[in-house]
Every structure is written in C-alpha cells, then in structure tokens.
Amino acid sequence: MPSVVVTGGTAGVGRATALCFARHGYDVAVIARSQKGLSETVKELESIGIRAIGVSADVADTGQMKKAAHEIANTLGAVDVWINAAMCTVIAPFTEMNQSEYQRVTDVTYHGVINGTREALKLMERRRCGHIIQVGSALAYRSIPLQSAYCGAKSAIRGFTDALRSELAHNHSRIRLTMVHLPGVNTPQFDWSRNKLPRATRPVAPVYQPEAVAEAIFKATIKAPRELWVGKATIESIIGNMFFPGWLDKLMAKKAWGGQMQASAHSQAEADNLFSPVEGHHQSRGKFSHEAQNSVIAIDPAFAGKAALAALGILGGLVWWRSKRRQR
Numbered sequence: 001m002p003s004v005v006v007t008g009g010t011a012g013v014g015r016a017t018a019l020c021f022a023r024h025g026y027d028v029a030v031i032a033r034s035q036k037g038l039s040e041t042v043k044e045l046e047s048i049g050i051r052a053i054g055v056s057a058d059v060a061d062t063g064q065m066k067k068a069a070h071e072i073a074n075t076l077g078a079v080d081v082w083i084n085a086a087m088c089t090v091i092a093p094f095t096e097m098n099q100s101e102y103q104r105v106t107d108v109t110y111h112g113v114i115n116g117t118r119e120a121l122k123l124m125e126r127r128r129c130g131h132i133i134q135v136g137s138a139l140a141y142r143s144i145p146l147q148s149a150y151c152g153a154k155s156a157i158r159g160f161t162d163a164l165r166s167e168l169a170h171n172h173s174r175i176r177l178t179m180v181h182l183p184g185v186n187t188p189q190f191d192w193s194r195n196k197l198p199r200a201t202r203p204v205a206p207v208y209q210p211e212a213v214a215e216a217i218f219k220a221t222i223k224a225p226r227e228l229w230v231g232k233a234t235i236e237s238i239i240g241n242m243f244f245p246g247w248l249d250k251l252m253a254k255k256a257w258g259g260q261m262q263a264s265a266h267s268q269a270e271a272d273n274l275f276s277p278v279e280g281h282h283q284s285r286g287k288f289s290h291e292a293q294n295s296v297i298a299i300d301p302a303f304a305g306k307a308a309l310a311a312l313g314i315l316g317g318l319v320w321w322r323s324k325r326r327q328r
Contacts, residue, residue, distance in 0.1 A: 001050065002026050003026060003028070003029065003080055004026045004083065005030075005031065005069075005116075007032070007059050007083070007084050007112065007116050008031070008086030009028075009032055010030060010034060010038055010040070010282045011032075011188050011282045012185070012187030012210055012286075013085055013187060013210045013284075014030070014032075014083075015030075015041055015210075015284045016210035016211050017083060017085060017135075017218070018030050018041065019048070019284070020214035020215055020217070021081070022048045026081070027050050027051040027052065028045050028051075028053075029054075029075070031059065031065075031068050032054070032277075034056070034277035034279065034282065036279055036282070037277065038054030042054040053076060055071050058108075059084075059086045059115055060107035060112050060115070062115050062118075065115040065118075065119050066119060068119070069119035069123060072123075073123055078123070078127060079120065079130060081131045081221055082117075082120035082123075082124075082130070082131075084112065084134050086109075088105055088193065088274055089194075090147075090194040090195075091196065091201050091260065092197065093145070093196075096196050097148075101194065105153060105274075106149060109154065110153035110154075110156045113157050117164065124175050125175070128175065131221055132177050133179075133180060133220060133221070134180070135217070136157060136179045136181040137154045137181055138229075138231070138234035139151045140155050140179075140181060141181070141237065141241050142238065143252075144252050144256040145252060145256055146197070146256075146260055157179070161177060178225055178226065178227065178228060179227050180216065180220055180230060181227065181228070181229050182230050182234065183206065183208055183234045183296070184204045184205060184207045184208070184231075184233070185203060185207065185209075185210050186285050186286045186288040186292035187210055188281040188285070188286045190203065190286055190287075191281050193272060193274075194274045196268075197261060197266060199261040199263070199266050202262050202288065203260075204256060206231070206233055207288050207292045208292055208296045209285065209289070209293065209294050211294070212293065212294055212296040213230060216230045216298040225302060226301075227302075228300060229298065229299050230297075231296050231297065
C-alpha cells in the first residue's frame with residue numbers, strides 16, 4: 001500500500017485529509033502534539049482497514065520532527081506523500097501581539113513546514129521520488145487584517161516552496177512539490193486559536209467542509225500541479241490581488257475585520273492551543289456546518305492560464321476575421 005504522512009493530522013483539514021487518504025487505500029501516519037488526539041485519530045483510521053501510526057511531536061522542534069520521521073519510516077516503510085498541514089494563529093491587531101506570540105505562529109506555521117519538508121526529502125530521496133504537499137491559503141496571496149503573523153507565515157511558505165521547487169528541477173529530481181491554497185474552512189481552529197478580540201471568531205465566508213477540501217488535496221496527488229487554488233473565493237482573491245491590490249486593501253479593511261467575528265462575546269479566560277494542546281476539539285469539523293458547503297471547485301492555475309490565453313487567441317482571431325470580412 002502507498003503511505004502518507006500528515007502533520008497536524010488530528011483536527012480540522014489535517015484530520016479530514018488523513019481520513020480521506022485512508023479511504024483511498026493509503027497507510028497513514030499523523031503527527032501532532034496531543035497524545036489523546038493521536039490515539040483517537042489512529043483508532044478511526046484503523047477502523048477503515050489500513051495501517052496507521054500516530055507520533056507526538058511539535059512541528060516547530062527540529063529534533064522532534066527528525067525522531068518522528070525515523071519512527072514513521074521504521075513502521076510504514078517508504079513514504080509516498082507528505083502533507084504539511086500543521087498551523088496555529090493568533091487573531092488580534094498586530095499592535096496587541098507580543099513577540100512570543102508572533103514567534104510561535106511563525107515557528108509552527110512556517111518553520112514547521114520547513115522541518116516537515118526537510119524530513120520528507122530525506123525519506124524520499126532514497127528512491128528519488130515522492131510528493132510533498134504544502135497546505136497553503138488564499139492568505140498567502142491576499143492578506144487580511146487581524147492575522148498578520150499567519151498571513152506572513154503562509155506567504156513565506158509560498159516563497160520557500162517556489163525556491164525549493166527550482167532546486168529540485170535543477171537536480172532533475174522526480175520528487176514533486178505542490179502548494180494547495182485553501183478558502184475558509186469549517187474547522188475547530190476557531191474554538192482553540194488564541195483570540196484577543198472581544199467577540200468569538202469565525203472563518204471568512206464562504207465556508208467549506210473540511211472533507212471537501214481534503215478531497216481536493218487528494219486529487220492534487222494525481223496530476224501534481226505546481227499549485228491548486230481551492231474555492232471560488234480563493235480564486236477571486238488571488239486574481240483580484242494581481243490586478244486591484246489597493247482596492248482590495250480597502251475592501252479587506254471594511255469587510256474582513258468584522259467578517260472574522262461572530263455576534264457572541266469571547267471570554268479571554270478560554271484556553272488556546274498556541275503553546276500547549278487543548279483537548280476536546282480533535283475532530284475535523286467545527287461549528288459552522290449550517291453554512292458550510294459540501295463541495296468545492298479547485299483549479300490548476302497553470303491550466304487556467306493556458307485556457308485564458310487560448311480564449312484570447314480565439315477572440316483575437318474572430319476580431320481579425322470580422323475586420324477582414326468588412327474590408328471586402
């Protein structure tokens with residue numbers, strides 16, 4: 001059986017992705033901090049009929065990730081796909097965040113991807129093949145207020161991934177590298193992320209179920225596109241930012257600030273998972289199922305770009321043909 005490693009694989013998109021690959025016949029290894037979350041996830045994975053292993057490690061810790069990769073290789077053997085999905089965030093204005101909070105978001109969300117990618121390459125370079133998937137976000141292209149650390153980390157992942165992709169191409173490596181950019185997803189992150197706002201937080205609409213996003217991530221392993229843009233809002237945000245960044249700055253200031261808040265008040269005494277795992281939220285879905293969509297569009301921007309150029313060529317040809325007819 002092929003095998004997959006998923007960091008942050010006990011909750012949200014990570015857990016949904018681990019289960020998705022299991023249903024497609026993959027043996028699965030999940031990496032996360034909570035031992036309880038790992039046990040529950042492995043039990044659910046094994047009920048599907050595949051081999052599963054859970055390894056407790058903080059993705060921000062280089063030594064722990066090295067040990068985790070060694071344990072996974074000894075248990076499952078060769079790794080075919082490695083998915084970096086672990087993340088954390090602090091939802092607050094930049095001026096209200098301290099240095100340790102900013103550092104932690106960067107260490108987990110950005111350096112965690114670097115650590116995971118490093119170990120994945122070590123495991124894959126023996127066969128000189130494999131597929132690494134970075135779970136990105138529309139926010140890697142179009143940042144929003146109140147999540148400056150997270151947006152910065154996702155943008156950094158994109159820069160790192162592009163550089164590494166060029167290095168792999170230079171070395172004629174058959175290891176594939178894909179970045180999948182996600183929209184707002186119905187996950188438990190809004191229950192346990194650190195929140196310094198007066199109101200409870202929520203994903204920016206439109207919202208999608210994590211299972212739909214997980215299926216898009218799985219499909220990325222089939223053709224291994226350079227990038228995959230998931231969700232209509234992701235596509236619109238990325239393209240819009242290419243042409244109208246200033247206008248989007250103003251729109252985000254107006255819409256995305258309140259768009260990340262619920263009507264209910266938030267208690268600052270609630271536990272968050274920034275530095276320590278929080279139990280009780282290790283599931284794929286959050287509390288926004290009433291509005292979350294069960295299917296999602298996903299496009300390969302390289303294919304879309306070629307299609308757009310072809311359409312422009314056809315349009316130009318039609319204009320030329322009509323002008324010639326008028327001259328007769």
